[in-house]
Amino acid sequence: MPCLFCEIARHAIPAAIVFEDDNSLAFLDHRPLFHGHCLLIPKDHAETLADLPQDAVGPLFQTAQLLAKAVEQGMSADGSFVAVNNRISQSVPHLHIHIVPRRKGDGLKGFFWPRTKYADDETLDAVRQRVADALATLNH
Numbered sequence: 001m002p003c004l005f006c007e008i009a010r011h012a013i014p015a016a017i018v019f020e021d022d023n024s025l026a027f028l029d030h031r032p033l034f035h036g037h038c039l040l041i042p043k044d045h046a047e048t049l050a051d052l053p054q055d056a057v058g059p060l061f062q063t064a065q066l067l068a069k070a071v072e073q074g075m076s077a078d079g080s081f082v083a084v085n086n087r088i089s090q091s092v093p094h095l096h097i098h099i100v101p102r103r104k105g106d107g108l109k110g111f112f113w114p115r116t117k118y119a120d121d122e123t124l125d126a127v128r129q130r131v132a133d134a135l136a137t138l139n140h
Contacts, residue, residue, distance in 0.1 A: 005094035009043040018070075023056065024063050026099075033100050033108070036075035040064055040097040047093045048086040064097050077101035081108070 015027035118124040
């Protein structure tokens with residue numbers, strides 16, 4: 001089955017495009033959290049941020065930075081929420097960055113899931129060590 005976002009990037013499926021360059025495309029989400037909610041995608045298919053070629057990460061996030069400024073200005077917003085889902089809660093399996101205009105009192109309360117605490121410093125350090133160990137293996 002063809003990827004919906006790849007089809008949008010090829011202009012085979014219409015979308016409300018707000019930005020396009022050689023590597024990326026941004027369009028309005030068809031079910032926005034708030035008006036002005038955009039999705040920024042790489043034109044070349046990558047399912048998750050980890051799948052995006054390393055040399056494409058910087059340019060994509062430079063565009064996300066520009067788009068966040070434009071969304072805030074264009075929507076007269078107080079700020080913005082910028083987020084990426086990797087597989088979980090990713091409705092289309094193509095990397096996309098959500099850029100959502102925010103206003104004080106808009107009803108969004110930080111993240112959309114319950115927050116937890118570490119039971120103690122020992123648990124905190126054990127989790128920190130697991131992430132550090134994984135980073136060490138990835139950097140080799």
